[in-house]
Amino acid sequence: MNQRKNPTQKPKVIKSYRLRLNLLFVLATTLVIVIATLYPFNFSLPHSFSVTDFFASFNHVSSFQDQVNNVLLFMPLGFYCANFLQKLKIRILLQIIIVLVLSAGLSLTVETLQIFLPSRSPTPADIVNNTLGGGLGLLGFYFWNYQKLSNTGSQTTGNSSRLSNQQITGFILAYVSFTLLISIFWQSTINLSNWDLNYPLVLGNERTGNRPWQGYISEVYITDKAISSYEARKGLNDATNYFKNLDGSLLANYQLNGKCCYQEQTGNLPELLWQGTPTNIEEEGQGVFVNSSQWLKTAESVKNLNQRISQKSEFTLFANLATENTQQTGPARIISISGSYLRRNLTLSQQGNYLDLRLRTPLTGENGADLQLMIPKVFTDNKFHQIIITYSRGTVQVYIDKVQRSYSFHLLELIPFNQKLFYYALIFIPLGASLAILNLLANNRVIVSKVLIPSGILLPSILMEAILITESHKSLSWKNLFLGILFTAGTMLIFKIRAEYLKARS
Known part of the structure; x- marks a missing residue:
């Protein structure tokens, strides 16, 4: 006597197959990263190696092209990780944490292994850029699949249609803290802490x-x-x-x-x-x-x-x-x-x-x-x-023979526009996406849409410029202010347009 087939068996098989396929994509992107960062694997172990030697090995910096490549390299990892975690029905906030930790952990691992590669030079900036690349990959996934973010929003808010006041407060604190950390990071780029002690x-x-x-x-x-x-x-x-x-x-x-x-x-x-x-x-x-x-x-x-x-x-x-x-x-x-x-x-x-x-x-x-x-x-x-x-504090003052013949430069004001565009995109695109996610999860709550969103668009640019002016003695740059606001507001607007488009299609 033939047994009846369970009608739910086929969808479960398909779901399991897709889950394994997504995991395979995550592993494949990880393998690509390992090959790209460690090839040709000609490791050389020193006779003696101390903790001091370990930290001294990171006393390098990346070129602008390397920074771009390091961000792009980790974006597919963030994209496929987000896809995999979404299918596991992991909460969105936990997804963000997992992707960032995984990206930072993988980057730290390969940078540490590069210490033992004669052809490679590990740099702290690579870890930051790789982590940001993973985060941008996650944002890219939810940009193209904005409806999935909307569907999983209730998981973050505890099956409620609206964020609680405590959750909104926590978001604001995290948002401001990230802005402060970015400002401190910018300030650290003009110090001399990376000088090599062994030069004559x-x-x-x-x-x-x-x-x-x-x-x-x-x-x-x-x-x-x-x-x-x-x-x-x-x-x-x-x-x-x-x-x-x-x-x-x-x-x-x-x-x-x-x-x-x-x-x-x-x-x-x-x-x-x-x-x-x-x-x-x-x-x-x-x-x-x-x-x-x-x-x-x-x-x-x-x-x-x-x-x-x-x-x-x-x-x-x-x-x-x-x-x-x-x-x-x-x-x-x-x-x-x-x-x-x-x-x-x-x-x-x-x-x-x-x-x-x-x-x-x-x-x-x-x-x-x-x-x-x-x-x-x-x-x-x-x-x-x-x-x-x-x-x-980032200012170079040069005098030739007399103080009347002087020249002044501020390093932050000398950054080429294409590089500044890249750096500001890395900083303010995630901030704009965060505001879009907040607005979505808050279900257009008035205090969020009318107060927090406008403030969130303006605050990061103003705060970062104010800190750099105070700490670095640079002059006020309206161009920098506008650039930060443009990226933040533009990203949020693009996410919103994407959401309306997907809503209309469905």
Whole structure:
């Protein structure tokens, strides 16, 4: 006797098949990420490895292109994870947490493994960008499947048609907290905490000897504090007495006269020694002469200087120098705290008649060249020029011979528009999507739609700009304010239009 088939058996089989298929997509995207970030898997284990070595391995930064790629790489993972979790009927808030934790955990795992890959350099920014990529993938899933978000909304609100006051308050606190964290992150991109402690001080070249400069250098002072224009005037009028009176703030004092050796006067740093094949070392009243055959480098790394400046995130550098050739390019390195021609903490160079300044921060990259800091008409003659460069809170102030001839840059204001567009999209698109989700789950509650939504659109941009102005001393940018508001409001509007479209179709 044949048994009757259960009419519910086929839908259950289909549901189970789709669930396994979605899990397969999650595993496939994970495998793609592993291959893309760890190939060719040529791991090399060191003989000794400490906790200090682990954290030091993350002292790298990503280029803009790498940041874009890291976000895009994790978006499919977030998309398919959201699809899988939705089919398991997981609450939306828990879905968000799972996707973000999974993205961050996978990213941290591959970044840690990259420590043991000679061809890879782990960076903290990659973990942030990968996590944001996973979050954007989740938002992308619910954008195209907005009706599913609406259907699962009741799970978040405890089978109620409206969010409770406590849930709305919790959302507001989370929203504001995220905005504050983003503002703090932006502020951290202009500090000097990522300086490498193991770089030496080099005069007239790179450590690798392939970016020579031809000219004279007579004095070099470096401090771990920024100075005002009034103090800069005193330094330019009488550098010797001014910098020597700075006491504990003075980290480097090199008087470059005589054949050898060039001891650092404060005792903080190692002596400068000749490199290359020196053939023209004479006692010169105007300082030492450096070129492609002879340059100076400290006997070992200037660890104390790097550490002090990294901790305080400010410095002042004074140099008295003269070029021998006004057409030098490369840029030709004059003074450099660097490990190679691609990695540095700080470098002064000559590029034609321009003074080229490279400063390592999380924003400017390991080579310090992601943002252009160029001062024109410095090397138009062969005369000696006094140069003061002082840095604090993202502001670079440069004085050439006198305080009246000064140049000021703020790193946050130098970000190219395409990069700023990308960064603001990463920040404000999730915020706009969050407002759209709140409006949906609150079922168009008046206090949400009339008060919280408009406030939520304006608050992040205003708060972030206010914090950056206060902490970084940057000028107010109406363009930045408008850009943040545009992304937040635009994202929410797009989600709303999508919801109306799907509602009309159904």
